Amino acid sequence: MSEIGRSGAAAGLLLVALAGAAVGESGALTSRESLGQALYFDVNLSANRTQSCATCHDPQAGFADGRGGAASLGDNGTSLGDRNAPTAAYARFSPAFTLTPEGKAVGGQFHDGRAATLADQAAGPPLNLDEMGMASRAQVLERLKENPSYVAAFAKLYGPQVMDDADAAYDAMADAIARFEETDLFAPFDSRYDRHLRGEYKMTPQEELGMTLFFSQQFTNCNLCHQLARVPAAKNETFTNYEYHNIGVPPNADLRARNGKGAGHVDTGLLENPAVSDPAQAGKFKTPTLRNVAVTGPYMHNGVFSDLETVVRFYNKYNSIAESSRINPETGRPWGDPEVSGTLSMTELETGPALDDRRIKALVAFMKTLTDRRYEHLLTD
Incomplete structure (x- = not known):
């Protein structure tokens, strides 16, 4: 193994040891x-040997x-790129991408579900010339x-002839990477919320109010998309129903200026999935998990x-x-118009x-x- 490969594997083993979820000895x-x-963790699988899966899905940064x-x-x-890298944590719970008879999209990987499964997703970045950059x-x-x-x-694991093709x-x-991502290392379900459900943590009054509001059918709309189990405060909740919606996110003008796509470029979201052709799906993106959301910004696709x-x-x-609700507090200016407005x-x-x-x-x-x-040490007030 090369020196770079050894260091990458060592980083992986260190992470596993820290998490208490070893997958190898x-x-x-x-x-x-x-x-x-x-x-x-192997950077040798990128063209210039500088990038691995863990570069964009860093286990020290909520994946x-x-x-x-x-x-x-x-x-x-x-x-x-033109999209924010979604967390790989809890990704194993997303069902395979499907279209219902009514045309509703559910599941898959990436923001537009173009990878039906975890293995399909793992196969993408190495051959993406804008990511890991391998030619073939x-x-x-x-x-x-x-x-x-x-x-x-x-x-040993895939057959003696596997490296002949x-x-x-x-x-x-891709399958092996997906198998790793399916381990409990990526989904420990040990947050303060989970500990609260087990009687191991008492929420503050503010946190308790927030939880009540979140699961309320009357006071917020959060749970319409960010709740999988239809029972409030269910065990192992992933905080997404894996459906697709256009919520009116404005373009990221600063990003477009830096990546060369320009102000005229439009990200049509779900419509960029090869399995989808209905224009009514334009501008829709998969509802992300809220697990680790506080430490995995910036936000939106x-x-x-x-x-x-x-x-x-x-x-x-x-x-x-x-009047104040019309202003983006980060810019001091009105919220930008939706990138796709008709859906x-x-x-x-x-x-x-x-x-x-x-x-x-x-x-x-x-x-x-x-x-x-x-990741609780990463939280800020």
Whole structure:
């Protein structure tokens, strides 16, 4: 194994040790999960050997991109995406992408569900020229063959001929990474909210108010999209129904200026999924989990908002007639127009009354309780 590969694997093993959820012993690649762990942290699987899965889905940053940008910088050091990297935590619970007979989209990976499953998602970034930048599956196979431990593990876990075929080896790589992402390391369910449900943590009055508001069918619209189980305060709630909505997010003008796409570019969201052709789906994006939301900003699919409270105030503008609700607190200017305006989910957006400052701050306080224990040190007042 190269020096870079060793350091990446060591980082993965350190994380597993810290989380108390080992998937392998002494670094041995004895299971598909432990192989996936090594691959997840291996920068040698990018063109310039500078980027791994963990670069944009950093386990030290809630499995989101901890480098601070609205979108992720690619392996080439110049390419800048147009969407914010979603967290890989709890991603295993998203069902495979499907379209109902009525045309409603549910599940999948990425903001537009174009990857039906975790393995499909893992297969995407290495060959994306704006991300990890590898030219072909054959090139990836050659990188895998550089590592004798990989050669032995792939043969043992996926069959002795798997490394003879680039497609077979690539699919096995994606499967192994997905197996790693399906481990409890990515979904410990040990936040203050979970501990509260187990009687191990007493919420503050503000957090309690926020939880009541969040699950209320009368006072907020949060649970219409950010609740999977239809029983309030259910165990192992993922805080998303995996459906797609257009909530009127404005373009991120600063990001567009830096990534070269320009003000005229329009991200049509779900309509960019090859499985979707109905123009009525334009501008819709998958409802994200709220697990670790307080430590995985910036927010929205394009990272246009920096602060979690801003997100709540953005939603509140649909129900409030107060003059102050028309202003983005981060810019001091009116909220930008929706990037796609004709398909807004107005029924959901206009459900519930306007929120005052006390209730807005209580909702933020509650969402902070959804932070995994290992990330609680990242929380700010």
